[in-house]
Amino acid sequence: MCNLLDRHDHGVIAAPGWVRLALEGRVGLEYGATLAARPLLNLAAKGDGHPVLVFPGLTAGDVTTRPLRGYLERLGYASYGWLQGINLGPRQEVIARCRARVIELRRAHKRRVSLIGWSLGGVYAREVAKEVPDDVRLVVTLGSPFTGHPKATNAWRLYEFLAGHKIGAPEIHEPLREPPPVPTTSIYSRSDGVVAWQCSLEREGPRTESIEVEASHLGMGLNPFVFYAIADRLAQPENAWKPFDRRGLRRLFYRDSRRRRSH
DSSP states (O other), X not given: OOOEXXXXXXXXXXXXXXXXXXXXXXXXXXXXXXXXXXXXXXXXXXXXXXXXXXXXXXXXXXXXXXXXXXHHHHHTOEEEOOOSSSOOOOOHHHHHHHHHHHHHHHHXXXXXXXXXXXXXXXXXXXXXXXXXXXXXXXXXXXXXXXXXXXXXXXXXXXXXXXXXXXXXXXXXHGGGGSOXXXXXXXXXXXXXXXXXXXXXXXXXXXXXXXXXXXXXXTTGGGOHHHHHHHHHHHTSOTTOOOOOXXXXXXXXXSOOTTSOOOO
């Protein structure tokens, strides 16, 4: 499970080891912390009512994104699930339905749609944004493996089984590294026990960024620090995107993602 798989900009990348994988068991504590922090989280900047579409991770469905979508509704956004049942991996018809869902929400609200994707769902969000950028306001991914080696995760065997194709084909995975042409934020954790954190580092640019949090992979969409960061990103005025501001008390909870990137 810890085989060295890829040498990338940040050194040799391996799938997370047993210790980090075992720490995925803290997901219950993360959700408990979010419930306890609800009064503080509700003080985040209020939404402007624009639509937000949330994509679940592999083998997950809309029920797993309900806490996040409920939080966004309380802030004033029109949040939606993907309505495709359990995510069993990318297929042509799945991506087509994701694209159609974005277009549908854009027409219904007459406003561009923000896309949030958890793990594999973040890969969907990025790819859909590339196909219909005029309909997308911004993209936020949570622990999504869009760069590095495709096998630098502990879920690649399950992915191959469900998706029905081998992982690592250059024609499939190389294009995933390119960020979409809209503001894009990758939220990741160095203690992620499923995806090697280096595989979630966004290419730095004028409209791209990475935000580091302390979270498990399975708890990424249930974590209070992730919730707050998402609220901060969504609250920006359209066409006035700026990188996440870590000044002040935020430095205590959001570490500098540009510090030395060792394992």
